Amino acid sequence: MLIGTPAEIPARDITPEGVYRQRRRFIGAGVASLLAALGLGLPSLALARTPTGRILDYRKPGAFPSDEESNSYDDITGYSNFYELGSGKSDPQANAKALQTDPWSLVIEGEVKRPVTLALEDLLSPHAAHPLEERIYRLRCVEAWSMVIPWVGFPLGRLLKRLEPTSRARYVVFQSILDPERLPGQKSRLLPWPYQEALRLDEALHPLTLLAVGLYGRVLPNENGAPIRLVVPWKYGFKSIKSIVRIRLVTERPHTTWNRHAPQEYGFFANVDPAVDHPRWSQSRERRIGEFLKRPTLPYNGYEQQVAPLYRGMDPTALR
Amino acid sequence: MKPTTVLQLLPWPIALAPLGWLGIRFANGALGANPIEAVIRELGQSALWLLLATLAVSPLRRRLGWPPLAVLRRPLGLLTCGYALLHLGAYGGLDQAFFWPAIAADLTKRPFMTLGLAALLLMLPLAATSPRAVARRLGATAWRRLHRLVHPIALLALLHHYWLIKADYRPALVETAVLTLLWGERLVHGVAHWRNRVARMEFTR
Numbered sequence: 001m002l003i004g005t006p007a008e009i010p011a012r013d014i015t016p017e018g019v020y021r022q023r024r025r026f027i028g029a030g031v032a033s034l035l036a037a038l039g040l041g042l043p044s045l046a047l048a049r050t051p052t053g054r055i056l057d058y059r060k061p062g063a064f065p066s067d068e069e070s071n072s073y074d075d076i077t078g079y080s081n082f083y084e085l086g087s088g089k090s091d092p093q094a095n096a097k098a099l100q101t102d103p104w105s106l107v108i109e110g111e112v113k114r115p116v117t118l119a120l121e122d123l124l125s126p127h128a129a130h131p132l133e134e135r136i137y138r139l140r141c142v143e144a145w146s147m148v149i150p151w152v153g154f155p156l157g158r159l160l161k162r163l164e165p166t167s168r169a170r171y172v173v174f175q176s177i178l179d180p181e182r183l184p185g186q187k188s189r190l191l192p193w194p195y196q197e198a199l200r201l202d203e204a205l206h207p208l209t210l211l212a213v214g215l216y217g218r219v220l221p222n223e224n225g226a227p228i229r230l231v232v233p234w235k236y237g238f239k240s241i242k243s244i245v246r247i248r249l250v251t252e253r254p255h256t257t258w259n260r261h262a263p264q265e266y267g268f269f270a271n272v273d274p275a276v277d278h279p280r281w282s283q284s285r286e287r288r289i290g291e292f293l294k295r296p297t298l299p300y301n302g303y304e305q306q307v308a309p310l311y312r313g314m315d316p317t318a319l320r
Numbered sequence: 321m322k323p324t325t326v327l328q329l330l331p332w333p334i335a336l337a338p339l340g341w342l343g344i345r346f347a348n349g350a351l352g353a354n355p356i357e358a359v360i361r362e363l364g365q366s367a368l369w370l371l372l373a374t375l376a377v378s379p380l381r382r383r384l385g386w387p388p389l390a391v392l393r394r395p396l397g398l399l400t401c402g403y404a405l406l407h408l409g410a411y412g413g414l415d416q417a418f419f420w421p422a423i424a425a426d427l428t429k430r431p432f433m434t435l436g437l438a439a440l441l442l443m444l445p446l447a448a449t450s451p452r453a454v455a456r457r458l459g460a461t462a463w464r465r466l467h468r469l470v471h472p473i474a475l476l477a478l479l480h481h482y483w484l485i486k487a488d489y490r491p492a493l494v495e496t497a498v499l500t501l502l503w504g505e506r507l508v509h510g511v512a513h514w515r516n517r518v519a520r521m522e523f524t525r
């Protein structure tokens with residue numbers, strides 16, 4: 001059961017297969033055969049990882065089905081921004097063990113009538129109140145790359161509504177784990193920790209907004225924000241906060257980590273918008289990981305039809 | 321082979337090895353999910369470190385008291401310029417697939433790119449006056465004066481790096497420390513040199 005009826009993803013937003021199917025292997029294909037001929041082909045340099053996490057019980061396909069080809073497990077786990085585990089794209093995977101996810105508790109509090117604390121098992125096992133389902137979403141990073149990711153999770157709105165937000169609730173604040181003893185990026189204070197993100201309440205209640213606990217049918221790997229993370233597919237990736245320990249409903253608009261670090265570069269709303277450039281690069285196109293040619297970036301990352309009504313009548317400059 | 325010939329050839333295999341390794345990993349799909357970004361970044365890093373190596377030659381030569389080291393400057397400088405050109409080529413050819421409107425917009429609208437371009441353009445006259453015949457025609461004084469451009473180039477390249485960083489400044493801080501050390505040595509040396517000259521002038525007066 002879902003809240004509301006998911007609108008169909010318009011067919012024009014789904015990139016025609018053949019056009020963009022220039023996978024990475026084709027880039028080096030010519031060079032690779034040359035190297036192979038010279039005896040320099042070293043396929044062992046690029047061994048694929050096999051997913052090992054616990055298999056989840058979930059519904060597939062879930063809402064908002066997509067026929068875009070998902071990125072590989074290797075690409076999704078080996079390339080991510082998770083500064084708690086280091087600033088390089090492969091650092092999170094290399095340092096994944098530093099993140100302790102068991103035991104875990106997620107506190108939901110503030111302007112709700114029924115605050116709760118959820119343990120790891122409450123989140124991972126199928127729960128009558130928030131059954132798990134697959135959601136295949138595009139993820140558009142503010143750094144102009146994108147992926148298609150098969151998450152497993154449940155809509156945040158469903159959980160929040162059950163806790164009965166009060167009439168004073170306007171924003172939802174999320175905080176990630178704080179563990180400077182173990183997390184290398186917190187040890188070296190790369191950002192003011194803990195990482196904090198926030199949504200307006202109506203954004204948080206939108207049926208697209210997901211709390212993800214899994215990837216490719218198994219529990220989330222640490223490098224992707226285990227055990228529970230947010231996924232807001234129409235916003236730049238930094239809004240989709242990882243490894244959440246606290247969700248708080250509040251009245252005033254809270255600060256958010258990257259926005260405070262560099263307000264001209266990372267907005268509060270951070271809706272994907274090809275017309276508004278980052279100061280250091282254009283946002284009009286993006287590289288889908290695995291492809292050679294860049295593709296045009298779509299307003300709201302292609303979810304315009306579903307989410308544009310949230311912002312109707314708002315001053316576009318206030319939306320950044 | 322004369323020792324200076326060996327010295328002059330030495331930087332080529334050492335500095336080109338990372339390029340070979342990068343090529344092998346690229347062709348084998350071993351550069352991670354975003355190989356184009358990895359190629360651009362590694363080439364940029366190589367260019368910057370070779371630039372710092374070039375700048376280290378004179379201070380080292382003075383501190384070690386071994387004048388023949390000076391022959392390292394030419395190969396190191398040319399390799400720096402080569403890596404910088406490949407770095408630009410990787411950005412223009414791989415990242416942008418020679419999509420000129422986007423390249424032109426980037427180079428003019430993004431200050432970090434403009435600084436990189438300025439550094440690269442300033443390198444070109446230095447590379448062009450590197451062949452011995454050209455250098456001789458230019459004359460030693462003019463050549464030396466022209467090649468002082470390496471200092472603003474280093475500054476521009478470092479600013480280029482700082483400007484593109486999101487939050488983790490540590491690699492750029494290491495580069496800054498090295499550059500400061502090298503410039504510091506030059507300053508100390510320059511002051512001592514100038515004092516000597518003043519002292520000699522007073523002595524002869």
Ligand code: HEM
Nearest residue numbers: 361364365367368404408411433436437439440477481484
């Ligand atoms: C037209 C000239 C240049 C252009 C268009 C250019 C462009 C770029 C681009 C697009 C990046 C990657 C940014 C990112 O991935 O976020 C980069 C990084 C870099 N570039 Fe350049 N660049 C130029 C010249 C130079 C020069 C002359 C040097 C040094 C001598 C240099 C050194 C670097 C360094 C050190 C990095 C950072 C690598 C890292 O992140 O580890 N660049 N440049």
